[in-house]
Amino acid sequence: MGKIHVLDRHVAELIAAGEVVERPSSVVKELVENAIDAGSTAITVEIKNGGIEYIRVSDNGCGIAREDVPKAFLRHATSKVKAENDLESIATLGFRGEALASICAVSHVEILTCSEGEALGTKYSISGGEEESLTDAGCPKGTTIIVRNIFYNVPARMKFLKKDVTEANAVANVLDKIALSHPEIAVTFIRDGKQTLHTAGDGKLLSSIYTVYGREFANGLIPVDYSLEGVAVRGYVSSPQNARPNRNMQNFFINGRFVKSRTAMAAIEEACKGSVMTGKFPACVLHISLSCQAVDVNVHPAKIEVRFIQERPVFDALYHAVKSALLSGDQPKQVSLKPRDMTRSARPSNPFEFEQTCKSKFASKQEPANPLHVNHQPSLKEAAPAALEKKEDCQPQISIPKTHAFQNYVADGVNPFDLYKGRLQVSQSFIPAADANTEKKAQTAQQPKPQPVVSKETDSAPEDGKRAFTEPFEGSSTKFIGEAFRTYIIMERGEDELVFIDKHAAHERILYEKLKAEKGAGAMQYLLEPITVALNKLEYDAALQNAKAFLEAGFEIEDFGTGNILVRSAPQYLEHSDIASIVMEMAGYLLEHKNDIYAEQMDWIYHNVACRAAVKAGNINHPQELIALAERLEADPALRYCPHGRPVQIVIKKREIEKQFGRV
Structure with a gap:
């Protein structure tokens, strides 16, 4: 049968x-x-x-x-x-x-x-x-x-x-x-x-973008309008400063139909090369109009995939459309101060240049300096009376850019502002030539005695804010020699070894272990102004469903409606400007890896946060910061590799050096 x-x-x-x-x-x-x-x-x-x-x-x-x-x-x-x-x-x-x-x-x-x-x-x-x-x-x-x-x-x-x-x-x-x-x-x-979406239907694309993705996203867009060889491209692309960590906000429409096209993605990313940072992707809402005979939508029942008879005209039109839009929109940014900012001192171009701000400025209820770096943040009501009581005390009013994240192993209670005060006493050999004049100006101001930025476990710093850099560590024969290429710490261990430490890899591993141990509790710091992050609906859903994972990484998030989430706290190690980007990355990762086990998801998150927060190769660091980092590694021999598997330090024997010089 x-x-x-x-x-x-x-x-x-x-x-x-x-x-x-x-x-x-x-x-x-x-x-x-x-x-x-x-x-x-x-x-x-x-x-x-x-x-x-x-x-x-x-x-x-x-x-x-x-x-x-x-x-x-x-x-x-x-x-x-x-x-x-x-x-x-x-x-x-x-x-x-x-x-x-x-x-x-x-x-x-x-x-x-x-x-x-x-x-x-x-x-x-x-x-x-x-x-x-x-x-x-x-x-x-x-x-x-x-x-x-x-x-x-x-x-x-x-x-x-x-x-x-x-x-x-x-x-x-x-x-x-x-x-x-x-x-x-x-x-x-x-x-x-409950009504969650309503567009005006007025034919204005920007109006729909504003409704769907919110004001923050819409304000960071550059208009696109271009035609080439029968292919018309119109819409909006994000400015390089508003690029995103994934492609989830790239929207392409061909003759009014939403499609996913590798050709379109490749074209706009090629156009953004040199403008957008590596690892970032432009967001866009682009309408592509071309002859119906030039595109085949009969590929799959879902009709999301399409085929072009000739891909080159589509690629070229998109490339030139986005490229010309970026060139026309890449003008110097016009900065307008909000009314509440008018009483604040202008942000100095260099962290060593600052103004003396006295009682009169505190009386205007000005925000406390560097609010993101202190362990305890008094409210404005608490801060202003405290300042008024010190009638003779003039504190430097400065918004400090956090270019270094060494607070993570600095002694509790040490104000990170002391890091910059301590730098005023560093010898000229550790200060770039461009900062020499700044150094002299800063020294003319009467400053409180600088405090050393060292861990509780490390030696106390001398009274002048410096330590004898060539002294051996306490209880160790290791001595600090210097730094090479603004990347590698050079130490001398005993009488027969040179140790080279990758400062980024070492700091990243320390932060990773700290985040993992504390599960966000010790690292979390509330933000004076919550940050709004725009996500697409799927990322938005993934973020809210994984609020516990965000909390264990030091981020407190909440629903802000219409695809937006509000970040109320973040790890104190992070640059303020990095917070939104990291939250986007986490939401995208949790969406794509929603079936992974929780431990693997958290491990990736800890890796990512630690990598972004760690000091970068090329940063200029105070020698005492480097010494503190080296001492932390010396105290824990288990810190041998960064979370990505790269070695934290390498050792060169004296005998190997002597061989190169023909001494043995």
Whole structure:
């Protein structure tokens, strides 16, 4: 007996439906695209319980004639393609005639529709591919489709759906793309009874971007408008200063359709070379218009992947469009002070130059200097009276750029500002020539006695703020020699070894171990002004679902609505300017590695934070900072490798050096 047999119609439809309907967001995408093809100017989407139990899509389009309603739910029934030649110039978003048939095969569907000129509308119900009823109904022009209990008859697919909040955010992500692809359409999204998205539908792309991604993102964009060889590119690209740690905010639309294109990604990243830092990626919302015959969208049922007949014209148009936009937008930044900043001293160009700020300035309730580096941050109400009590004491008013992160192993209670005061007493051999004049100016001011930036475990510094750098460490025969290439600490150990320490690798390993041991508790520092971070809906969902992981890394985050999260605290080791970027990286990583075990996720996060916070090769460091770092390594021989596996230090024997000089 033969083994091959024809599948039952119902089974065949369930298999076919699996290609189109993967999750509730797939249903929303297909229904909204049909609404756009119907000429709608306003579309409303409502979901409940992530869209698993209830989806409603309403539009004000042309509607469907009564006699066409049952046919619309048949497989391969469509009004958009009639002949083979039509496939070569597809201008609509849908054309396969599979969406409604696939949706009704795995759910309960009800449609209310009324076309132009009809006195009554039509109500039609179908479940599991089987027609239930067809009746007249009163309804406005347009179409409303309600989908209930998706995958009710396919338990194997139902168990693969995610939590309600995850599925709802996937729907929100789809609608974000729809809103950006068609700014002329007013898109409204209602989630469990609460409206979370509403675009104006005024045809202005920037207005839609502002609504979808927020003010911070929209303000960092540069307009793009360019045409080349029949390919037109318009939209916006982020300025180099607002580049992101991943490609999740790159949006490409070809003839009004959201697509993922390696050609487009490669073109804009090539255009940004030399402008955007390595490891960063430009964000963009770019509309690409070209002939329908030049692009094939009939690649996959989801219609996200496309093929170009000729990729070079598309690449060139995108490259030159973004390149010219960056050149025109790369003007000197105009800085405007906020009203509350008008009473603050101007930030010095060099950390050694500062003004003396006395009682009169404290009386204006000025913010305390360097608020991010102290262990205890008094409120402004506490800080101002304390300053007024010291009538004769004038504190230097300076916003110190934290270029070094050695506070991590500095003794508790030592103000990092002392680091800069201590530098005023360093010998000229440790100060760059460019800072010589600054050094002399700073020494003319009456300063409190500088305090050494050393660990409790290290030797006390001499009274003049310096230590005898060639003295052996306490209880050790190791001596500090100097620093090579602003990267490697040189130590002499005993009488027969030279030790070279990679200061970045060493500091990174120390911070990694500290973060891991404290689980964020000791490293966390509250920010005077919380930072708003814009994410796409999927990253946003990943960040909020992993708030515990952020907290264990020293970040306190909370929901700020519409794809934004608020960062209220961060590890004290980090530069303030790095916080938003690191949060974006963490959200992107947690999204892409959501199936990894928690310990592996945390290990990556600790690695990343430690690497970003550690002192960098090329930084100018005080010799005492280098000594403190070397002593920390000397005290713990287990710190042999950085978190990435690179050696922290190497040892060269005296005999090897003598061989090179022919002494042995």
